[in-house]
Amino acid sequence: PAAPTRGGGGGDSPCKGGKLVRAGQTVGCIVRDLLNRYKVSNPSATVIPEGAFFNVYKDFVSTSSPSMQASIKQVIGASDTRVLWASIVFMTSADAESLSNARGHFIHDNLKELTDGLRARAPEGMRTIFFTDLERPGGGFTWTAVEDALIQNLFTGFSICFPVVFCVLVVASGNVLLALFATVSIAMIVVGVLGAVQVYHGWDLGIAESISGVIVIGFSVDYTVHLGHMYKEAWDQPSRESKTRFALTHMGGTVVGGGLTTALSGGVLFLCTLLFFTKMGTLLVWTIFLSMAHALLFFMACCAVFGPTGNFGSVHYAIGVCKRKLGFGKKD
Template sequence: DQFLSYINEDKDNVTNPLLIFVFGIEDTDLVHPFYPEDSKINQNKQRLIYNENIDFYDPEILRWFDSFLKNLNRSDLFMNVQQTYSQWLTIGRLLRGFVTSNKKSVFLSDDDEFFVPENRNQTINAMEQLFQLFKGSNRFQSGSGDDNYRIGFLPDQKTKQIRAFLFTVNMNVTFNSYAVQDAYYNKLQDYFEERLEELRSTEGSNGHVYKQVKHGWFVSPQFLFYDLMREVIRGTYTSLIFSMLFALVVLLLTSGNVLITLYAMTTITFIIADTVAIFVLCGWELNILETIIIIMSVGLSVDFTVHYGVAYIKADWKKNQADIKQSTKNLHLSDGTNHQEESQNHNESLFQRLKRRHQQGNLQRFRRIKNSLTRVGSAVFIAGFTSFLAGVSMAPSKLTSFSQMGFFLMLIMFISWLFATWFFLPLLSFIGPIDRFGDIPFGKLCRCGKLSSPTVIRAVPSGNKQENLNDEQWV
C-alpha cells in the first residue's frame, strides 16, 4: 500500500508504461544533481552529449534499426510495437518517394519492408526533403492514422544534421511492486545486451555497425521511482557498512582493547538486526525515511555499549581486594593472586589448563563489571529513559515522519539498553579480557617502539598486610 500510494494517481503509468530507446545521445547528465532547475548554475553546461561515432545516414545503420524493431515485435517483453513499426514503414515509403523518380516502381514496391537508400548521399537528400515536408517536425503519422509520437529524429540546431534517433514501445508488464520492476528491468537489460552481442558476434568487436549502436540505451518515466528505490536499497547497505566500520574505529580508539571492540560490535549487530526485524514485523517498507532511520540506528546503538566497555577497561579492580576476598570464596571464584598456585600439573589436559586459567580471572571480571555498573549503570539508564520519553512524545503525531521517528527512538533506546546491560556485560563476565590482554599499546606506538619506563612497585593495603602489585607506568 505504501508503494502504491506514490503511483495510484495515474494508472496508465503503471500498466504497460512507455519505454524509450535512444541512440546517438550518451546517457550522461551534466546538470547539477542538487540544483537541476537553477539556470545560473547550469547555464554553461551542455544539456546533451552526442555520440560522434554514429552516422544516421549510413544505410547499414538503417537496416539494423529495421531488424531491431522487427525483433522487438517478436518479443513478449513489449507490446504495441506494431504501431511503432507502422510509423517506421511510413518513413521508409516517404524516403522511397524522395529517392525514386519512377512513380510506378513506388506503387509496385513492397510496403511491408522498410526502404533503405543505396548510399549515404541519397539518404541525406531524402532526409532533408523529409524534414522540409514536415517543416522540421519530428512527428510522423502512421498508415493507420495514429499520430501519436512514437518515432523521432533530433537534428542539430546549427548544421541540421541528424544527431539522435529514438522510438517508443510499451512494456508488457504491470508495475505494482519494486520486485516486479526490478525483475522486468533486469530482463530488459539482458534482452538489449543479447541483441548487441548478436551484432558483435556477426561483425566482431570492431564492426562498423556495432561500434555505432553499442552506446544505445533505454529509459522510461516509470523507472524514476524504480531508480530511487534501487539507490535507496544500495545506499542503505553501503551506509550501514561504512557506519559499522566507523563505529569499529571509534570503539578501538575509545576502549583501546581488541576484545572489547569485538564484543561491542557483536552487540551492535544484534541490536540493529532486532530493530530492523521489528520494523519488518510492523509492516514498514524501505523508503527514504526508513533508510535514514536504519543508518541512525548504528550511531544510537553504540552509545550504551561503549560506556560499559570503557568503564570495564578503566575499572580499578585492585581496590578493596581484602574486603571482597571472602565473598569471592563464597561464589567459588579464584582470586588469581596466589602465584604459588600457578605450579601446574603437566598431566592436565589442554581443556583443564584453559579452564583453570579462566577461573583464575573470574575475580577480576567480577570486580570490573561491578565497578562499571556502579559508575555508569545509572547514567546509562537515565540517558536511555530520557531519549525514550522523547520518542513517546513524538509517537502520537499524525505525521508519518514524526510518528515513525518517535517509534524508532523508543525501540532503539529500549533494545540498546537491553542488549548492553543483559548481553554485553554477561558476555564480559564470561570471556571478558583480564589484566592487559587485548590492549592496544597506543603509548608505545606513538613513541615508535621506544622502551617503556622501569616498572614501579606500589603498595596497596590489604587487611593486615601489604601486597606488592606490579603496574607498568607509561611515561
C-alpha cells in the first residue's frame, strides 16, 4: 500500500521516506472495504466471488449512513446491475505547492510503472486501470504536460530568436564581428538569468521562466546594440582600444542610467501579491543587471581585444566589393 518509489526518496526525489504515500496517511481502497464486509460472513475468503460482488456492494451501501453513502459514491460507481468503476485514493508524500516540473515527472513515472505492473497482472475486466492526480492545484499531471509544452516552446523560441537577433544586429551594427560578439553576449545573459534563478531562488523551468526566457532576449539586446553602434561610429579612432574607450565614454553612462531605471521599474513588481508578478520582477531585475554587466564588461572586452578595425567584418564594404566584382560599381 505504501508504494515505494524507484528512486528510494533520496536526492532530488520529492517523495519523503522513499514512499509515494505520505507518512501518517492511509490508502483509501473501496474494494478492500468491501472485502472486509464480505469476510464478516466468510472469514476465510481472500477475494469476493464475481457473482457476489454486486450484492456485497449494495449491502455495504444500504447499511451505511447517508453521509457515508455520499462518500462511497465518490470512489465507486455502479449501475442498477453491476459495478462500473472504483478508485483507490491516497495523498502523496510530495509537497504539491512547491512541486517543480521535473519532480512532477518523477511521481508520474513512478505511478506509471506501478500502474503498468498492476495492469499486467490484473484479470481481464480490470485491465483498464489508470492513474490521475486531480487534487494537485492547477490540474495535476495535465498541467505538467502543459509545462512540458511551454518548455519545448522556449527552446523553439531560442532556435528562432537567436538567428533573427544575429541578422538584426548585422543590419544595426553593419559589422558581422560586432553582431557575433553581441549574440554571444545575449546567449550568456539568457543562460545567466535562468541559471541564477535556479541557483539562488530554486526555480526550475516552469511557466514564468519559460515565458520570460524569450522575453529576456529582447531586454538584453538593448545595451550591446547601443555600445556596438557607438564602437562602429568611432571610425576616426586608430585602434581597438581607442574605439572601445570612445564607446564607453559616449554611451556607457546612458547604458548604466537606462539599466538602473528599468531595474527600478521591475522592482515595483515585488510589491505584488501574485507569485507570477514577483517572479517576473525577479527575472527582469536579473536580466537588467546581467545585461549591463555583459555589455560593459564582456562585450566591450571582446571589442577591445578582438574588435574590428578598418573594413574588417563590414557588411557595407563586402557589398561594395561584390558590386564591383559584378560590374555594378566603380572600379578602383
